[in-house]
Amino acid sequence: xxxxxxxxxxxxxxxxxxxxxxxxxxxxxxxxxxxxxxxxxxxxxxxxxxxxxxxxxxxxxxxxxxxxxxxxxxxxxxxxxxxxxxxxxxxxxxxxxxxxxxxxxxxxxxxxxxxxxxxxxxxxxxxxxxxxxxxxxxxxxxxxxxxxxxxxxxxxxxxxxxxxxxxxxxxxxxxxxxxxxxxxxxxxxxxxxxxxxxxxxxxxxxxxxxxxxxxxxxxxxxxxxxxxxxxxxxxxxxxxxxxxxxxxxxxxxxxxxxxxxxxxxxxxxxxxxxxxxxxxxxxxxxxxxxxxxxxxxxxxxxxxxxxxxxxxxxxxxxxxxxxxxxxxxxxxxxxxxxxxxxxxxxxxxxxxxxxxxxxxxxxxxxxxxxxxxxxxxxxxxxxxxxxxxxxxxxxxxxxxxxxxxxxxxxxxxxxxxxxxxxxxxxxxxxxxxxxxxxxxxxxxxxxxxxxxxxxxxxxxxxxxxxxxxxxxxxxxxxxxxxxxxxxxxxxxxxxxxxxxxxxxxxxxxxxxxxxxxxxxxxxxxxxxxxxxxxxxxxxxxxxxxxxxxxxxxxxxxxxxxxxxxxxxxxxxxxxxxxxxxxxxxxxxxxxxxxxxxxxxxxx
Numbered sequence: 001x002x003x004x005x006x007x008x009x010x011x012x013x014x015x016x017x018x019x020x021x022x023x024x025x026x027x028x029x030x031x032x033x034x035x036x037x038x039x040x041x042x043x044x045x046x047x048x049x050x051x052x053x054x055x056x057x058x059x060x061x062x063x064x065x066x067x068x069x070x071x072x073x074x075x076x077x078x079x080x081x082x083x084x085x086x087x088x089x090x091x092x093x094x095x096x097x098x099x100x101x102x103x104x105x106x107x108x109x110x111x112x113x114x115x116x117x118x119x120x121x122x123x124x125x126x127x128x129x130x131x132x133x134x135x136x137x138x139x140x141x142x143x144x145x146x147x148x149x150x151x152x153x154x155x156x157x158x159x160x161x162x163x164x165x166x167x168x169x170x171x172x173x174x175x176x177x178x179x180x181x182x183x184x185x186x187x188x189x190x191x192x193x194x195x196x197x198x199x200x201x202x203x204x205x206x207x208x209x210x211x212x213x214x215x216x217x218x219x220x221x222x223x224x225x226x227x228x229x230x231x232x233x234x235x236x237x238x239x240x241x242x243x244x245x246x247x248x249x250x251x252x253x254x255x256x257x258x259x260x261x262x263x264x265x266x267x268x269x270x271x272x273x274x275x276x277x278x279x280x281x282x283x284x285x286x287x288x289x290x291x292x293x294x295x296x297x298x299x300x301x302x303x304x305x306x307x308x309x310x311x312x313x314x315x316x317x318x319x320x321x322x323x324x325x326x327x328x329x330x331x332x333x334x335x336x337x338x339x340x341x342x343x344x345x346x347x348x349x350x351x352x353x354x355x356x357x358x359x360x361x362x363x364x365x366x367x368x369x370x371x372x373x374x375x376x377x378x379x380x381x382x383x384x385x386x387x388x389x390x391x392x393x394x395x396x397x398x399x400x401x402x403x404x405x406x407x408x409x410x411x412x413x414x415x416x417x418x419x420x421x422x423x424x425x426x427x428x429x430x431x432x433x434x435x436x437x438x439x440x441x442x443x444x445x446x447x448x449x450x451x452x453x454x455x456x457x458x459x460x461x462x463x464x465x466x467x468x469x470x471x472x473x474x475x476x477x478x479x480x481x482x483x484x485x486x487x488x489x490x491x492x493x494x495x496x497x498x499x500x501x502x503x504x505x506x507x508x509x510x511x512x513x514x515x516x517x518x519x520x521x522x523x524x525x526x527x528x529x530x531x532x533x534x535x536x537x538x539x540x541x542x543x544x545x546x547x548x549x550x551x552x553x554x555x556x557x558x559x560x561x562x563x564x565x566x567x568x569x570x571x572x573x574x575x576x577x578x579x580x581x582x583x584x585x586x587x588x589x590x591x592x593x594x595x596x597x598x599x600x601x602x603x
Contacts (some may be wrong), residue, residue, distance in 0.1 A: 027098040029119045032057045032070055033096065038095035040103060041231025042088050042250050043281045043293075045212070052076035052092050056100075059507045060116070062524055063181065067310070070101055070117035073449075080299040082286025084115045085212060087293030090250035090261040090312075091159055092230045093117055099230075102252040102311075106184050106265030108289075116181055117431050118263035119602035122310040123252060126260065138441075143551035183264035187292040189215035189235075191244040194364035197403050201357060208267045210247060211290060217244055218280045218296035225278075225316055226299050229254055234261050234278035235297045236304050236312065239354055240275065240322070243361055246297040248279055249312065257302070262312040267350070269307040274345040275320045281597040310378040321346050325355055325429040332373060332435035338343075338366045344429070348417050355381075355429050356410020361404050363433060369500075376434040379409055384425040390524050392411040395534050397589040412527070422520045442466040442588035445474065447497045453601050457485035460598060462538050464497050468588055477584045484580075489602040496539040498593035503537035503581070504530065510541065510579050536584040543578065 036056040057071040072093065075086060084106045091103040096367030097259050102123060186209055190198065192212040205212055228234065232251045239245040253260040277297035285294050302316035322343040330337045340362045344354045359379075367373075375396045380389040392412070398405055409431070417424045443466070452462035459482045466475045481495075496506065508515045519525045531537065 009258060025098045026124070027095055027100045028118045029059065029068060029070070029121060032056060032059055032095075032100065032119075032487070036095050038093055038100060040074060040091050040093045042091035042103075043231065043233045043279075044284055045281055046590075047227055047232065047278075047280055047298075049229065050076075050078070052079060054095075056095065057114075057230075062180075063116075067122065068119065069105055069181065070119060072103075072115055072117050074103065074113040074115055079113050082284065082291030083113045085284060085286075085291040085293060086185045086186060087233070087248045087281070087295060088250055089184045090234070090252045090263045091187060092120075092250075092252045099253065102250075102260075102263030104183060105181050107181060113441055115184075115296075116140045118310050120253065123260050123263060126306065126308045126311045126313055127258070181208055185290065185292075186249060186262075186266060187212045187213045187240065187295075188245055188247045189213050189294075189296055191215060191217050192242075192361055192365055194361065194403075197357075197360050197364050197407075200404055204353065209265075210267075211292070212245075213294065214290055215282075215294060215296055218298050222452075228259065228278055228301065228316065231392055233281055233293070233295060234259070235277035236266055236279050236281045236345075237275035237300060237343075238345050238350065239342055239358060240300070241325075242340040243342060243358065244297060245354075245357070245589045246277055246279070248293060248295045252311070257316040257318075258313065259302075259316065260311045260313045265312065266307045266312045268302075268309070268577060269347060269349060272304055272307050272345075273320055274304040274347065275300045275322060275343075276304045276314050276316070281492055296558055311366045323351050323355075323428065325431075326359050327359050327431045327433070329362050329366040329433045330435060331366050332437040333367065338362075340365065346426075347555045349414070350425075351426050352413030353410045355413060355426075356407040357407055358429075359431050359433075360406040362431075363402060363406055363435075367435060371400055371534060372437065372439045373400075373402055374436040374438065374440045375402055375405070376436075377406075377409075378432045380430040381413060381426060382428040382430075384427050388432075389428075391528055392530075394530070394532055395589055397439060397533075399439075414519075416523060416527070419517070419520050419523055421517070421523075424520065436529070439469045440588050442468040442475070442498065442586060442590055444497055444590060444592035444594055447495070447594050447596060449495065449596055449598060452598050454483050454598050455602070456483050456487040456489065456600055458483060460495075462495060462497065462582075464536055464538070464584065466536070466586060466588065466590065475586075477536060477586065479582045479584055481538065481540055481580055481582060483540075483600065484542060487600055489600045491543065493540055493598050493600065494595050495598055496593060496595045498537050499540065500533045500535060500537065501532035502593045503539065507581070508537050508577070531583075534586050536586055536590050538582045538584070540580040541578065542580060 024111050034056060038054045039051045040054045041051055044050055053075045055073045058072060059068055059070055061068045086451045088103050093100045099120050101117035103115050104118040162395040162426040188210045190212045192488050198212050228251060230251050230253060233248060235246040235248050236253050237246050247266060249262040251259050251261050252263060277300050279295045282294045285292050302314055303318040304312055304314040306313050323346050325342040325344050328337055328339045336510050342358045344351050375398060377394060382389045396405060445465045445467040448463040454460050461478055461480050464477045468475060
C-alpha cells in the first residue's frame with residue numbers, strides 16, 4: 001500500500017492552534033432588514049484582505065430548498081467593472097460589527113454588483129451536520145449498468161461510446177443559467193495549460209460549478225497559516241506536483257484551526273479529505289461574462305474535511321492523504337521518455353477523473369506534434385485490499401484525438417469506483433504511454449476456407465487476409481478450427497472473422513449471463529480481459545446447449561440437467577450458445593469483419 005501524505009511540523013500546529021479564535025458575534029437572519037449597510041472582506045491583490053461596501057436589499061426566504069438568501073449590493077472600485085467575481089465565494093459580510101453571512105450567489109451577465117449572501121447561521125450549522133446532509137447520492141447502477149450488460153461492457157472497449165454512456169449520468173447538478181440565482185462559479189487555477197485538453201474538460205468542470213483559468217504557479221510558495229483569516233483567499237487542491245489545479249474561494253469564518261469558506265458547496269461531496277492551500281491573487285480580471293480572480297496556490301496548510309450545502313470547511317495543520325499518480329510518456333518525436341509525478345485529491349468521485357486529466361496533460365506536455373499516432377498504453381491502478389494492481393493494457397490508433405482517449409481512462413476508473421458491490425479506494429496510479437507517429441493499422445480484407453463441407457470431428461483451415469495501411473501488400477494469417485464431433489450433420493454454420501470490438505459483442509450475445517457482474521472482482525477481471533485491438537478473432541457458433549449460472553459458463557449439458565437448470569426456482573441461470581473462438585496476433589490495430597458459411601455433412 002502506497003500513500004502520499006502531507007506532513008506539517010507539529011510545532012506549527014500548536015503555534016496557530018490558539019490563533020484566529022472567533023471573537024466576532026453573528027447576526028441572526030431574523031434581525032436582517034432592508035437598508036442595512038456593512039462591510040465585506042476579500043483579497044483583490046496579493047494576500048492583503050481589503051474591505052468593500054455592502055448594502056442589504058432584503059431577504060429571499062425559501063428561495064431554495066431548506067434555505068434563504070440575503071440579497072445585497074456590493075461596491076468598491078475593484079468590483080465596479082466586473083461586478084461580483086469568481087473567487088469571492090465565502091467573502092464575509094459584517095453589519096454593525098457582527099458577521100452576517102458570506103457572498104456566495106449571483107446571476108449570469110449581471111451589470112452591477114448584486115449578489116446573494118448565505119446566512120452565517122446556516123454555515124455554522126455545517127460544523128455539526130446531520131448524517132445525510134450534503135452527501136452525494138449513490139450512483140444508480142441500474143442505469144449505469146442496466147440489464148443489457150452486453151451493450152454497456154462493449155462500450156468500455158469503444159472510447160466514444162464510453163463517453164456517450166457516461167454523459168447520460170451527471171456527476172453533479174448542472175450550473176443554472178439565465179435568470180436563476182446560482183452559486184458563484186469557482187475558478188480553478190490550472191498550470192501547464194493545453195487548449196485542446198481544457199476544451200474537453202470544460203463541460204465536466206462546468207457541471208461541477210467550476211471554470212478553468214489559465215494560471216502558472218506562484219514563485220513564493222510560503223504557506224502563511226497566520227494570515228488565513230476571514231476574507232483571505234483559500235484553495236482546494238485537486239492536482240499537485242508537476243501540475244497544479246487549485247479551486248479558489250474565500251475564508252468566511254475561523255475558530256482556532258477550524259475554518260469555513262465558499263458559502264456554497266464546492267462539488268457537494270459531503271465528507272472529504274482534500275489538501276487546503278493558501279493563495280496569492282495576482283489581479284482581478286473583469287468581464288461581462290465571467291469576472292474572476294487570477295490567483296495561485298502558495299502552499300498546502302491543512303485539510304478540507306467537508307463540502308456541504310452551505311459551506312466548505314476544514315482544519316489547518318491536519319495531514320491530508322493524496323493519491324500518487326506517475327505518468328511516463330515516450331515521445332514519438334524525440335523517442336525520449338518523460339516522467340511526471342502528480343498528487344491527486346483522494347475522493348471516490350473525483351480521483352478517477354483527475355487521473356484521466358493528469359494522463360492527458362502528460363501527453364500534451366510531451367508531444368508538440370499532433371496527427372496520426374499509435375499509442376501503446378498500460379494503465380496500472382493500485383486498489384486498497386488487492387495484492388496486485390488492476391491493469392488495463394491495449395494498443396490504439398488515433399487520428400488527432402488521443403487526448404480524448406486518455407481522458408476516458410479516467411471515465412473508466414470512475415465507472416468502476418461507482419460499482420454497487422463494494423467500496424473501492426484508489427491507492428496509486430501508474431501509466432506508461434509509448435507513442436509512435438504514423439498509422440499502423442490493417443483492414444480485414446477477405447477470408448478463405450480450406451473447405452465449406454466439414455465432417456464433424458474434422459477440421460477446417462481459415463485463411464485471413466489483412467491489408468496494412470499504405471503498404472498495398474496483403475498479409476495472410478491462418479488458423480485451424482476443430483469442429484466438435486457432437487455437431488450434427490446438415491447444419492449451416494457461419495464463420496466470422498472480425499476485430500476486437502466485434503468479437504466482444506459476439507461473445508456477449510452468445511452468453512449474456514456471463515457478462516452480468518456479481519462482484520467487484522468480476523468487473524475488474526472482465527475489463528482486464530478485454531480483447532486487444534491488435535488481434536484478429538475467428539468465431540464459429542456451434543449448437544451446444546448450455547447455461548450460465550451466476551456468471552459461470554456450463555456449456556454442452558445433458559438434456560436432463562439442461563431442463564432442470566433451464567427452469568430453475570431461483571434467478572441466476574440463463575441460456576447460452578456454444579461457440580468456437582480462436583485468436584490470431586498481428587502487428588497492426590485491426591479493423592473490420594467478414595464472414596462465410598460452412599456446412600456440416602456426414603461421412
